[in-house]
Amino acid sequence: MNPTDTTRRSFLKQMAAAAAISTVAELVPGAAFAGEAKEKASDGGLHWQKAPCRFCGTGCGLLVAVEHGVAVAVKGDPASPVNRGLACVKGFHAILALYGKDRLTNALVRKNGKLVPVPLKEALDLVAAKMKEISAKYGKDSIAMYGSGQWTIPDGYVASKFMKGCLGNNNLEGNARLCMSSAVTGFMTSFGMDEPMGCYDDFDHADIFVTWGNNPAEMHPVLFSRMLERKQNSANVKLIDLSTRTTRSSHASDKHIIFKPNTDLALANGIAHEILARGWQNNDFLAKHVTVRKGKTNIGYGLVDKENFKDEPVATTLDEYREFLKDYTPEKVEKISGVSAANIRYLASLYGDPSKRVMSLWCMGMNQHVRGTWINNLVYNLHLLTGKIATPGNSPFSLTGQPSACGTVREVGTLAHRLPHGVVTNEEDRKHAAEIWQVPVERINPKPGLHTVEIFRGLDRGDIRFLWVQVTNPMVTMPKLKRYREATQKEDRFIVVSDVYPTPTTEIADVVLPSAMWIEREGLFGNSERRTQHWNELVPPPGDAVADGWQLIEVAHRLGFTKEFPWTRENYNEKAYEEYCKHQAGKKHGMAPIADLKKNPGLPWPYVNGKSTKWRYHGKFDPAASGNTWDFYGNADHRANLWLRPYEPAAESPDKEFPFWLCTGRVLEHWHSGSMTRRIPVLHRAVPHAYVELNPADAKRMGVVDGDKVRLTTRRGTMVFPASVDGRGVPEPGQVFVPFFDEKLLINELTLDAHCPISKQPDYKKCSVRVEKA
Amino acid sequence: MPIASWILFPTTGSFEQMLHDVESIEGCELLPDSVKQIAVLVTDTPDARSDKELCDRLQSLESVAQAALVFAHAEETP
Numbered sequence: 001m002n003p004t005d006t007t008r009r010s011f012l013k014q015m016a017a018a019a020a021i022s023t024v025a026e027l028v029p030g031a032a033f034a035g036e037a038k039e040k041a042s043d044g045g046l047h048w049q050k051a052p053c054r055f056c057g058t059g060c061g062l063l064v065a066v067e068h069g070v071a072v073a074v075k076g077d078p079a080s081p082v083n084r085g086l087a088c089v090k091g092f093h094a095i096l097a098l099y100g101k102d103r104l105t106n107a108l109v110r111k112n113g114k115l116v117p118v119p120l121k122e123a124l125d126l127v128a129a130k131m132k133e134i135s136a137k138y139g140k141d142s143i144a145m146y147g148s149g150q151w152t153i154p155d156g157y158v159a160s161k162f163m164k165g166c167l168g169n170n171n172l173e174g175n176a177r178l179c180m181s182s183a184v185t186g187f188m189t190s191f192g193m194d195e196p197m198g199c200y201d202d203f204d205h206a207d208i209f210v211t212w213g214n215n216p217a218e219m220h221p222v223l224f225s226r227m228l229e230r231k232q233n234s235a236n237v238k239l240i241d242l243s244t245r246t247t248r249s250s251h252a253s254d255k256h257i258i259f260k261p262n263t264d265l266a267l268a269n270g271i272a273h274e275i276l277a278r279g280w281q282n283n284d285f286l287a288k289h290v291t292v293r294k295g296k297t298n299i300g301y302g303l304v305d306k307e308n309f310k311d312e313p314v315a316t317t318l319d320e321y322r323e324f325l326k327d328y329t330p331e332k333v334e335k336i337s338g339v340s341a342a343n344i345r346y347l348a349s350l351y352g353d354p355s356k357r358v359m360s361l362w363c364m365g366m367n368q369h370v371r372g373t374w375i376n377n378l379v380y381n382l383h384l385l386t387g388k389i390a391t392p393g394n395s396p397f398s399l400t401g402q403p404s405a406c407g408t409v410r411e412v413g414t415l416a417h418r419l420p421h422g423v424v425t426n427e428e429d430r431k432h433a434a435e436i437w438q439v440p441v442e443r444i445n446p447k448p449g450l451h452t453v454e455i456f457r458g459l460d461r462g463d464i465r466f467l468w469v470q471v472t473n474p475m476v477t478m479p480k481l482k483r484y485r486e487a488t489q490k491e492d493r494f495i496v497v498s499d500v501y502p503t504p505t506t507e508i509a510d511v512v513l514p515s516a517m518w519i520e521r522e523g524l525f526g527n528s529e530r531r532t533q534h535w536n537e538l539v540p541p542p543g544d545a546v547a548d549g550w551q552l553i554e555v556a557h558r559l560g561f562t563k564e565f566p567w568t569r570e571n572y573n574e575k576a577y578e579e580y581c582k583h584q585a586g587k588k589h590g591m592a593p594i595a596d597l598k599k600n601p602g603l604p605w606p607y608v609n610g611k612s613t614k615w616r617y618h619g620k621f622d623p624a625a626s627g628n629t630w631d632f633y634g635n636a637d638h639r640a641n642l643w644l645r646p647y648e649p650a651a652e653s654p655d656k657e658f659p660f661w662l663c664t665g666r667v668l669e670h671w672h673s674g675s676m677t678r679r680i681p682v683l684h685r686a687v688p689h690a691y692v693e694l695n696p697a698d699a700k701r702m703g704v705v706d707g708d709k710v711r712l713t714t715r716r717g718t719m720v721f722p723a724s725v726d727g728r729g730v731p732e733p734g735q736v737f738v739p740f741f742d743e744k745l746l747i748n749e750l751t752l753d754a755h756c757p758i759s760k761q762p763d764y765k766k767c768s769v770r771v772e773k774a
Numbered sequence: 775m776p777i778a779s780w781i782l783f784p785t786t787g788s789f790e791q792m793l794h795d796v797e798s799i800e801g802c803e804l805l806p807d808s809v810k811q812i813a814v815l816v817t818d819t820p821d822a823r824s825d826k827e828l829c830d831r832l833q834s835l836e837s838v839a840q841a842a843l844v845f846a847h848a849e850e851t852p
Contacts, residue, residue, distance in 0.1 A: 009777065012847055013816050016779035017805060019845040020814040024781055024807070031810045 008099070011072035050077055050601060051535035052525050053091045054518040055671040057149070057400030058082060058220050059527025060091050061601040064519055066538050071095040071519060080601040082200060082531065088221040090671055093680045098517060098539070100679030104500060105543025108512040115512060120544040123511050124551065127468070128558035130494050130510075134466040135167075142465040144171035144455045147548075148472035149180070149402030149409045152523035153532070154576035155549030156408035158565070159470070160420060162552050165437040166561045170416050170424055170449030171464065174409035175472045176402065177452035182367040182759040183398040184410055186376020189313070189758075190384075190641050192634030193588070194410050197616040198359075198395030199529040199604060203230055205393025206359035208350045210240045212379060213264060213365020213765075217248035218668040218728075220363070220399055228252065240350070242267070243365070244765075245663065245693075245737055246730040257347070258732060261661050261766045263337035265371055266647035268378035270333030270344045271351060273325040275385050280352025285387030289630045291637055292316050294324075294644035301370050301651035301754040305457050309757035316644065324644045336647060351382045357393030358383070363401060364665065368765050373758040374645035384642045390617040390630060400528040402672070407526015412580055416449035420583035424448055436582045437564065451760040453479075453753050460487035468496040470548045471515070475504035476673035476743050479751040479762045480716055498548050503675045504743050515548050516541035522573040523547075524597065526605075532592055533602035549576065587624035588633065650766040651754030654734065658714060658768035660698075661735040664747050665765075667728075674741035690742035692721040694771070695733045699725040702773050709774035712736070714750040714767055720774045721745060736771055740764070776825040779845040780815040784837055789813075792837035799831060815841075822848065 024031045046065035053060040061080025065073040074095045078085035087094075107123035108115040135143055145163055147156060151174065163172040176184075187194045203226040216224040231237040241253035242264070250256040259267050275281055295311040302309070330341035351358055360383065366375045380389075380396050388394035400406055413420040413433075420436075422429025424446055434441035450458055456478055458464035467488075478484045488495050488508040497509035500517045520541035524534045541547075546569070553565045553572060567575045574594055581591045584605070592603035592612070604612040608623045615621040617632050617640075625631035632640040654660055669686045670677040677683045692710050694702075704710060706725045711718060721738060731737045738747040752767040784792040789811040796802050796815060801824070805814040815832075819825040832841050 009775070009818065012777045013803070013818060016777050016816050016845040016847070017803075017814060020779035020781055020816070021805070023844050024812060024814060027781070028807075028810050028812060031807050031812065 008070065008072065010067070014073070046073055048075075049536065049538055051519050051538065052403060052527070052533040052602065053087065054094050054097065054403060054676070055090045056220060057402050057405055057528045058222050059403065059525065059529070059531055059533060059602065060087055060222055061533065062087060062091060062094060064095060064538055069539055071098060071539050077601055082527070082529075082602070083222045086222050086225060089669060089683065090677060093683060094518075096680040097676040098520065100501060102502060103542050103545075104502065104506070104512060104514040105545055106514060107544060110510045115509070120513070120546065123513060124554045125558065127496050127511055127513075128555045131466060131555065132559065134494060138465045140167060140169050141171060141449075142463065143167065143169055144173070144450065144458070144464045144466065145468045145470070146173050146175070146452065146455060146472065146474065147409070147414055147470045148175040149400065149405030150471040151404060151408045151414065151548065152573070153404060153407050153412060153526060153580065154524060154573040155470075155547065155552070156404070156414045157412040157420065157576045157580045158549040158552050158572070160413035161437055161564060162556050162561070164413060164419065164424070164444055165433065165439045166556060166559070166564055168443045168445050170445050170447065171455060172414055172449060173416055173452045173455055174414045175452065175474070175477060176405040176409035177415065177760060178368070178477060178762060179364060179401045180367060180405045180410065181415070181761040182369060182372025182376055182756050183400075184415075185373040185756075185759040186380065186398070189373060189643065190377055190380045191617070191632055192636070195406055195530055196395070196397050196528065197390040198397055199614045200226070201614055202359050202393050202395040202397065203227060205357055206230065206395065207234075207236055207356040207393065208238050208240065208358045210242060210347070210350070210358065210360045211249060211253070212242050212360060212362040213244065214362045214399070215243070215247040215249045215665070216361065216399070217252055219401070219666055221668065223399070224249065224252070238350070240347070244732065244735065248728060257339055257343050259337040259339050261663070261735070262370070262650040263647060264366065264375050265378060265645065266328060266333045266336040267339055267344065268375065268382065269325060269328035269647065270330055270337070271348045272378070272381055272385060273328045274330055274345055274348030275352045275382070276322055276325065278348065278352060280348070281385045282387030285630070286318065286385070289632060289639050290384050290642050291635075291639045292318055292321050292644070293641045294320075297646055298648065299757045302453070302757050302760065303651065303754055305461065306454070307757070311758055321642065321644055327646070351386055351388070354386075358388050359393065360396045361399060363399040365765060367398070367761055368763050369761075370651050370754050370756055370763045370766070371645070371648055372756040372761050372763075374643070377643040377645050380640070381642050384640050389640075390615050392615065398528070403527070404525035406528060406530065407524065407532055411526060411584070416451050419444070420580055421589070433583065436579065439564065453755060453760060453762060456484040456487060459493060460484065460490070462490070465492060466494045468498070469505055470498040473499070473503045473505045473673040473675055475508055476740065476746060477748065479748055479764060480753040481746060481748040482717060498551055499675070500545070501675050501679065503673070504746070513551050514543060514545040515551070516545045520545065521547040524573070524577055527602070530604040531602040532597060532605060534594060534597035549573070651763065652752055652767045654768045658770045659734065660769045660771045662712065662714065662750065662767050662769035663731065663735060663737045663765045664740045664751060665737065667739045667741065670739070670741035672741070674743065678741070690721060690739050690745040690747060691724040691727070693724045693727055693729050693731050693737040695731050695735065696726050697733050698771070699723065702771070704773050711772045711774040712738070712750060713770040713772070714752070716752065717749045719745065719747070719749060736769065776817075776819050776822060776846065776848045778817045778825070778843060778847070780817070780832070781842045781844060782813045782815050782838055783840040783842075784811060785839040788837040792835070795835045795837050796832070799828060801828060
């Protein structure tokens with residue numbers, strides 16, 4: 001038995017003792033165990049250190065205990081204002097994700113068709129040589145890098161500086177493109193700046209919570225518990241669940257309203273129509289703080305390669321908006337959406353009641369949407385019409401799915417059009433970045449790079465020849481997977497994958513680099529509420545594993561960029577973060593210094609004069625805002641934009657041949673592509689494989705019972721799944737749902753790569769499918 | 775390699791005897807509460823068979839009135 005096993009068993013025994021002592025405390029009041037026993041049961045004399053959770057975008061603070069270089073215990077951090085000591089089932093098992101028996105500890109290089117272990121130095125030499133060779137042969141834009149919202153802030157920043165500041169190449173993307181880019185374009189088009197104006201304190205102030213196509217009971221359980229706590233403490237608080245499928249969130253809500261797929265656009269317009277028809281709008285707010293705009297319509301679905309949609313917004317009037325909304329009377333919307341006119345009026349009465357503070361929440365339902373930008377705009381419209389925004393409890397809130405989708409991908413410039421501050425197309429922003437990076441401004445390419453779907457299409461076409469993937473698993477998560485997997489295997493393509501476990505993506509790699517994970521290295525994440533959290537390296541990484549950012553710096557050094565990265569493996573996290581802070585300096589996005597972050601369980605930006613800003617765009621709370629009222633300073637006119645956006649149907653709707661809707665998503669126990677949570681035995685056993693949820697009426701008609709094999713066929717292919725009938729989620733008749741975490745049952749073989757033409761985010765929630773008993 | 779925890783309730787007047795009986799079984803670690811006359815037991819056995827034997831032996835002790843299982847964990851990796 002090795003020392004790791006011993007320590008792990010000690011930990012398990014401590015947990016066993018703690019469980020029994022806690023039970024005794026309930027059963028036998030007054031029971032008291034010896035001091036030693038209590039200490040053993042409570043924390044075993046362990047030394048606890050803080051780290052944000054590795055999984056979703058909530059950003060729960062955790063405390064991790066380490067013995068003999070091994071993480072042996074984890075618990076929620078009571079000092080964290082995010083979770084106040086709570087954690088979900090994934091957080092409570094987070095440290096076990098470090099110790100799966102098949103951790104990648106060596107670099108691997110494909111030789112004669114097989115991945116074989118090599119020294120890390122040899123692999124890094126090869127990566128640098130291939131970058132140089134391919135760049136010379138096919139041009140610098142044949143290189144691409146693809147990371148994720150699991151990149152730490154320093155690692156994403158290093159990637160941004162390396163690609164954009166050193167190589168002059170904007171083909172840098174993060175998988176936040178697949179989950180958050182509609183939120184980004186929603187914020188940008190409505191407010192001119194990304195990320196929520198509110199914060200998690202809104203959960204303690206709101207009277208009404210409206211979840212739009214969102215299942216926080218499973219996806220953001222700690223935040224959902226805050227909603228439930230608010231409801232428990234205040235009799236008038238209501239939870240309203242708007243969705244296409246019945247979930248655990250639906251069961252816990254006061255009202256559950258089902259709408260047909262993609263018709264949330266009509267529903268939001270219907271609510272707006274009713275607010276205006278009843279005179280519930282806030283005229284003073286509209287007059288002083290809102291500009292009405294409209295853009296192009298019938299904008300397509302991004303199904304054609306190299307499609308490059310550009311919206312052309314124009315200002316319009318509130319009168320034209322009223323006229324536009326005549327197509328969205330409650331009765332007309334009922335016909336489109338299936339939501340009764342009475343329920344539309346009810347929803348309008350909640351948004352329109354000046355005495356009620358309203359929080360709207362959403363995640364993938366609105367973002368993975370062929371009109372993702374539009375539906376984000378339309379929910380903002382409801383808050384702008386009523387002036388319920390940017391004050392405590394009045395908060396349209398886009399939740400994120402990854403631990404640093406905000407802090408890294410959306411902020412440090414790892415999207416194809418972004419710089420750490422601003423965009424590549426803006427000359428001033430390029431100058432600002434070049435000055436901090438100390439590189440010639442001409443080196444920064446003013447043309448945006450390829451977005452994620454186009455990077456993989458480019459790999460297929462041959463425009464992209466070298467792809468480096470870090471901290472993500474696209475061979476599970478890309479839609480229309482077959483095309484993109486086959487693209488990686490075409491001649492003269494070179495794929496580098498940095499990861500912690502073997503995955504379907506490492507299977508297609510030419511080089512695999514072993515990564516240090518989470519607390520095996522120092523890092524910083526930024527969560528959904530703009531909170532930046534720092535953690536120290538708590539345990540050593542296994543074998544040759546090294547942080548992703550340091551892998552990038554090693555290759556950058558080999559390509560001659562030593563001046564740009566004059567840092568060491570030990571200090572690069574701190575140095576990169578300090579440099580990144582220079583990009584964001586100022587009242588609008590100032591970042592907390594690392595010394596303050598080390599002392600606190602996270603600090604939201606804008607961080608001004610030693611204080612975090614909880615609500616942006618209002619002078620009472622935001623030092624960057626002028627006056628004592630709202631100031632939407634992200635837009636040149638200091639006003640928020642209210643958009644005319646129509647209902648348009650999905651890219652692919654059910655027809656005779658494929659008569660069902662297919663929706664995909666997550667489950668509570670597994671995070672993202674499952675590469676970590678499937679290696680945590682208790683989580684794996686809880687949900688060991690993917691399945692297809694059917695409505696009980698459809699199942700009965702087809703003669704399918706729970707566990708039967710069901711064949712799903714779309715225009716992309718055919719797969720067989722076990723059926724789940726009346727399980728934890730229940731789709732509407734004519735719809736099915738499949739979780740995507742299972743690499744052995746890759747539902748993305750069947751999904752479509754249609755996307756929002758503005759955000760370029762694919763719609764994983766809607767395509768047509770044939771469903772048969774297998 | 776199962777690990778489990780139990781709450782042990784002694785038969786009347788047998789608290790000390792129960793501690794003595796259980797301590798003599800391999801793989802048992804006791805956390806007694808002498809005021810309330812109950813004990814928490816943590817067991818650590820090498821395999822499922824040993825675990826079953828330990829459970830049987832525990833249940834057969836005359837000094838033990840009730841052994842209530844609280845926590846059980848058996849290693850398994852997918």
